[in-house]
Each structure stands twice: as structure tokens, then as C-alpha cells.
Amino acid sequence: AQSVTQLGSHVSVSEGALVLLRCNYSSSVPPYLFWYVQYPNQGLQLLLKYTSAATLVKGINGFEAEFKKSETSFHLTKPSAHMSDAAEYFCAVSDRESNYQLIWGAGTKLIIKP
Amino acid sequence: DAGVIQSPRHEVTEMGQEVTLRCKPISGHDYLFWYRQTMMRGLELLIYFNNNVPIDDSGMPEDRFSAKMPNASFSTLKIQPSEPRDSAVYFCASSSIPYEQYFGPGTRLTVT
Numbered sequence: 001a002q003s004v005t006q007l008g009s010h011v012s013v014s015e016g017a018l019v020l021l022r023c024n025y026s027s028s029v030p031p032y033l034f035w036y037v038q039y040p041n042q043g044l045q046l047l048l049k050y051t052s053a054a055t056l057v058k059g060i061n062g063f064e065a066e067f068k069k070s071e072t073s074f075h076l077t078k079p080s081a082h083m084s085d086a087a088e089y090f091c092a093v094s095d096r097e098s099n100y101q102l103i104w105g106a107g108t109k110l111i112i113k114p
Numbered sequence: 115d116a117g118v119i120q121s122p123r124h125e126v127t128e129m130g131q132e133v134t135l136r137c138k139p140i141s142g143h144d145y146l147f148w149y150r151q152t153m154m155r156g157l158e159l160l161i162y163f164n165n166n167v168p169i170d171d172s173g174m175p176e177d178r179f180s181a182k183m184p185n186a187s188f189s190t191l192k193i194q195p196s197e198p199r200d201s202a203v204y205f206c207a208s209s210s211i212p213y214e215q216y217f218g219p220g221t222r223l224t225v226t
Binding site for chain 2: 032034041042043044045046049090092094099100101102104106107
């Protein structure tokens, strides 16, 4: 069965510092991988997706993620954090076995220190 | 497009009352999802529809919960009777591809 593990329920970085949010998945067939972002008091929105094209995927607001099959990882990065990046970030996997429905990670809350 | 529309945005009700949450998906989307989000349990898929037909309701907590989609532009999630443990934020999402979901702003339900 598919699953998603996000390391760290909370990650705190200083403004201007590198953001790294970790996501590992399990899937027995080629997966599609996603990061969604949830700003306070809002619904989730798609940040970026991997659907078997380029392994380095760029998303909105300067975020990117790299699919590493050997490590079963899809970590999210941003070179320089902004205060506006404070939000909760969800990693999700989708594949043929799940009928392409999303299997969600538990989420990581990103805290930006001034 | 206005995006996914949910109403009400906030609902406070007493235990035992019936609660109805409403959702209007994005026009042209043929998938509709209902989620519940709590601090304790995170984001949970309750049920999803494809072309107005319920496909998977295995996430519906119990018989007190029911969902309908009478047409392509409207869905309801009903809780009867409501209990304090139902307090959560309920999201509706729609999509034309199952994994690219567009979420509404959510309904914050408080049951006292």
C-alpha cells in the first residue's frame, strides 16, 4: 500500500535561510508526487507536481522539489525563506493502485523566524 | 472562475442538531472530494464522487454522515445527529484529474 512520510511536524528557519521539507513515499508502481500548501485559514493549493517528466520540478513562489527514485524521496526546497512562506505543507502520492487518488502525508508546518 | 465555493464558512451548532455543508465545484470538474481536517487526525478523505456518483465512501466515519451530489454543480455533506467530536474544518475539493485537486476555503464546524 502507498504511504507518505513527512519528517518533522514543524520546521523553523530564519528569514533568508534555506528551506528543506522532507518527504518519503512508498509505492510499488511508478508514482506521481505532489506538494500542496495550506496558508492559515485557507484550503490547500497545489504547489508543484512530478508526473514522470523531469525529476527536478519547479513550482510557485520559488519552491522546487527533486524526485529521487533510489531514495524514494521528494523533498521540497527553497533557497531563501520569506515570511510569507509560513504555512503548512503537505506531500502526497498518487499512482495506479490508488486509482490516482491522493495519499497524503501528515503535513509539516513551516515557521519563519524574522 | 470563482473557484470551489463552500457554505457556510463557519457553523456553530449544538450536539444532536443536523448540520448541512454545501459545496459548488469548479465548472467542468467531474471529481468532487469531501475532506475533514483536525489537529489530532490531520487531513482525512471522507468520500469522493466521479460524474456525480459516489465512488469511495470508506472514509465516512459512521452512519451519521451522508453525502449527496444531485448534479454536477452541487454537493452536500450532512451530519445527523452532530456530536462534539465532529468539530473540524471540512473541505470540498474538485478536479478534472483526480490528483490535481482545487480546494475550497473550508467550513469550520463547532459542535457544542
